[in-house]
Structures are given as C-alpha cells and as structure tokens.
Amino acid sequence: MKLIRNIMITAISALALSLIWIFASTNDLAETEGVTLIRFGHGAAETNERHLAVMHFKELVEEKSNGSIQVQVYPAEQLGSEAEMIESVTFNDLQMVAASAFSQYDQRISVFELPYLFDSYEEAWSTLDGEIGEKVAEPFLEDNLRIVGYFENGFRHVTSNVPIEKPEDLQGIKIRTPEFPLSISTFQALGANPTPMAFGELYMALQQGTVDAQENPVANAYSSKFQEVQQYLNLTAHQYMPLPVAISEEFWQTLSESDQELIKESTLETAQFHRDLLRENEESMIAELKADGMQIIEPDLEPFQAETEEVYESFKRQFGEEMVNSILEEVQ
Template sequence: MKAIQKIMIFLTAGLALSILVALFSTSNAVGSEDVTLIRFGHGAAESNERHLAVLKFKELVEEKSQGEIKVQVYPNEQLGSEAEMIESVTFNDLQMVAASAFSQYDQRISVFELPYLFDSYEEAWSVLDGEIGQKVAEPLLEDGLRVIAYFENGFRHVTSNVPIESPDDLKGLKIRTPEFPLSVSTFKAFGANPTPMAFGELYMALQQGTVDAQENPIANIYASKFNEIQDYLNLTRHQYMPLPVAISEEFWQTLTPKEQDIINTSAREAAQFHRELLRENEEAMLDELQKAGMKVIDPDSEAFREKTQSVYESYKNKFGEDFVNNILRVVE
C-alpha cells in the first residue's frame, strides 16, 4: 500500500510540475500581466515592402509604449489566407491584419477600387486618410473589424505575353484577377476573360498556361518575378488599391486610451512609411524588370477609362448612388 501511495505522490507531483511548466510557457508566449501582446498577420513575403511596413509598426509601437506593448509579426500567410486571417481578427484569435479581402464582410470597402477613380497617389492618400476613409470602413465594426490605417497596394498594371496598347488587346484574354467582384467587373468591361484565383497559385498558372495574363502593382510583379514568365508589363493603372489595416474591435476595447492612441498613431506613421518606400522603390523595380528583359508598354488610359463607365453604373446600383457620388465629389 505504501508503495502505491509513493507512486501516486510521485505522479501527482509530476503532474503539478507539468502544469507549472505549461503555464510558464503560455505566459511567455502571450505576454505577462505588464505586457500587451499584438499578433499581426499579413500575406506578403519577408522581402516585400509590406512586411517592412509592419516591422516599422512594431518598432514604433514598442518604442512609444516603452516595451509595454509587444508586436509579433506573422508574414507570408503563415496564419492562413487573407480571408482566413481577417476572420481570425473578427474572433480576436488574431489581433491585427493587413489585407485586401475585407469586401467579404461589406462590399462598400472596395469602393476605392473603382477603375480610374484616382489619378495620383497623393489624391488617393488624401481621401483615405480623411473623413471618407473613416466612414467607408465604419460598417466593418459590426463584424468586429476596426480599420485604423490604409497601407499601400498601389496602382495595378497588366502583365502579358502580348502588348496591351488598347482595350481591344484585352478581348478574350484569360487574365487572373483577385477574387474581388470589382476586379472581375472591370476586366469584363474591357472584354477580357477574368479568372479569379488565389495569389499563391498564380505563378504556376501562368507557367502552365492556365491563364495568359495577370494584373498587380509593380511591387508584387517584381517580388514574384513574373518577368520570368511574362514578356510585357503594360502600365494600365486601371485600379488603385489600398491595403486596410484592421484591429480586432474586441481587443481594441480592452486597451486604455493611451494604448489606443499609440497603436493608431503608429499605424498611420507606418502607412506613410509604406507608401513612401514603395514610391521610392517603384522606379528602381521598373528599371530592373526592363533590364531582365521585360518590355514596358505605357498605353493611353483614356480608352480604357471610357470602357469602365458601365462598372460605375453597376456599382452605383450596388453601393447606392449617393454613396458613390459623394466619393466622386470628394475626388473631383
């Protein structure tokens, strides 16, 4: 009997020690009582400017909070696709995300992607950072998503194996687009055959001829080395896309006003850092793509713009005419 008691005491002590180790490990993973931890996910590679911008946010937050807020960064879809990461933020399983796929919760956030809405980066930034940027993002609060800044995706361009000098050159072309309704609608208006698919599948799809062309900002084209499988970079500038940065509303409400201010300010500073970094690097990227053998076509955008009027009419019906017209008035 004594032997059994000794064994039970030994097992109980071992279990208690295991629990203590587990608790200690968990505490280290999520932060102590004195440290607030933010887990921040995004879909870009570590070499992408987006990752550098998120690291800038981390640096700013940790500096401004004197280490009382820590940021753990998860790049390259480590925590799932953009859609999956956004969903994790709605449940506060992930605290922050920089992504494009918010239209699954409210399509009005994609209004900034209307074709040829903005003529310059500065015009886009002014609208996004102002009252319109805040109002468009407000409906996402119903799903627990608070947009606190807009990082940069930039103007989008078409790569292909044939030159695109007018909308007629896009007719029937099988082009990969993001899985966003506005992107699909825009290329249908051009007469192309848009084929939505995940970004991670795109290089192989181009390589195997599943699609003939694709469209992305220059930074993504460069980072993904599409010049290896596409001959032409056509500067169509057909859409400007911001990259909303959202924080879990549930998590946000646990923060003090001081912490909220630190995160807000840092997110906006990191957004401007991202924008300026991309602008500085875009010319160099374009030059390197040309040196690698890619031919750059700079078509007149007016014919493309005219083709997209049907998209505006369609989305006025979908988003509300007053909603779209208000944004057009601000842009004008």
C-alpha cells in the first residue's frame, strides 16, 4: 500500500513538473517573440469536434492578428478536470477554457438546460448569441470569468434496452445522469430513477446492468459505442446544453480594444463552426448507429414536455421568474 502511494505521489509530482515546464516554455516564447500568449484548455480528445473547433479558433486568432497573438491549446484535460480548468482561469493561470461546469460559480446559467426550452438548434443559438446570453454571463465577471461565446454540446437523448415512446416507459428506469440538478429533476419528473455517476464508469455500468439507460448527445453515445450495450436510441431531445467559452477578465483587460474585438469575433465564428460541424456529423452518426443494429425511436415530445413543466416552477422558485420568463419570451 505504501509502495502504491509513493508511486502515485511520484506520478503527480511528475505531472506538476511537466506543466511547470510547459508554462515556462510558452512564457519564454511570448517574451522572446514579443507576442501575446493565450493558453486555452478543454476536456475533449484531439479527435473530438470540440478540439477541432478550438484549433479553428487558434487559426483564426493567429491569422487575424498577423501572429501578434498566439494560442497554445491543451486538450483532453491535460491541465485538470473542467472544474479545475475553470478555476485556473479565475486565477489567470489559464487564459481561456471551453467547459460545461460553470454552474459551480452561478447556477443561473443552468437556465438554458431547462427541459424542452428550445424546439430547434436555431432557437438555442439565437438566444445564446443575443442579449439573454450576455445577461446570463454577467454574474461570472465577479469570479474573473468573461464568457465570450457558447460552443455546442447539443440536444440530449436517451439510450435504453426498451423503447421509450411515452413518459410512462421511463417509470422506474434507472438512468444515469450527470450530477446536474436540472438533469436529475427532469428525470424525476418523468418518473425515472436518475442515478448520477462518472461518465468514465458508464459503459461498464450499462454492460453489467447497474443502470438501465443513459442520456447524452448523440456524439457521446456514438464515440462511446453504447450501441454495443444499448438497443434503442430514443430521440427525446429533453435538454439542450451549450458549452460556454470563458476568458480571464484580468487577462482581457490587458488587451487593446482591437484585440478584444478580434477574440470576440473569432469566438463567435468558431462557435458556429463547431455547431455546424456537430450537427452535420450527428446525422451520419445516427445512420451508423442504425446500421450497427440500434433501433431509432422518434417519440411524440408533447407528453414529455407536459410532464416536465414542474421543473420550470421549481427553477423559478429558486432563482426568480424574471430570467426564465424573459428567455421564454425571447424563444416564443
């Protein structure tokens, strides 16, 4: 046991030293070449569309700035979990991050995850890129986080070993959800038994029957090969989830107005690049899942929407009606 602990300590120390070396190297680069350096972290693998989007952002910024701004990208949680990377941005140790875990600083950003809030991608994008998206982002400035745009996580759907055609089909189903309050309350309202667990444990849990079902965007189900352990992809579209992109406010204030505008424009352009890429790939992913033997269920969503109305009332009681109503008005 002592040997294992010593090995773990050595590994952690080696990782810390490697990160110090990485940051020292990039600092030397910025100083010797007189460029502004942006360190940008995210949690996805290098094969994921998210990484392709961040690399697109890097290309845009470096091209538009004629090389005076350089972007160093750290994928696959090289610099820690999403929560840890966001915290690093609050300290300006990391300048930018694309992640989902912002509700740890202000839960009102979860308003975009209310069930059946959006009927289409276009509705979601219009809301996020408009005044509502900016208003929801404002409180994060108090934590040195400036949200400059929203990448895509997309609509979430249920996979299962029984078809989910109506809310009653979810009664008693043990379904894995992330540890997001709105995800849990949504499936409680639908009569399921939400069971939070780490995503890395999910395939095994489905395989062994520890949980009966799970819910995620199609891309996650596809990349994790859930068709090997689940028979049905039920297009419930029960939640839309954006992926906020934040920059350190401390770092932002060191930039000229023209550089701020360049970064903002590049973020918005990249956000749409990411959205279009995921949407285009989602269609082919569903086709491949079907070809692999997964049955695709397209239920009538109105009964699901009716069953989850109580989630809205709970959210309003917790955070006030004004924000929720303003978003509903914007969407309508």
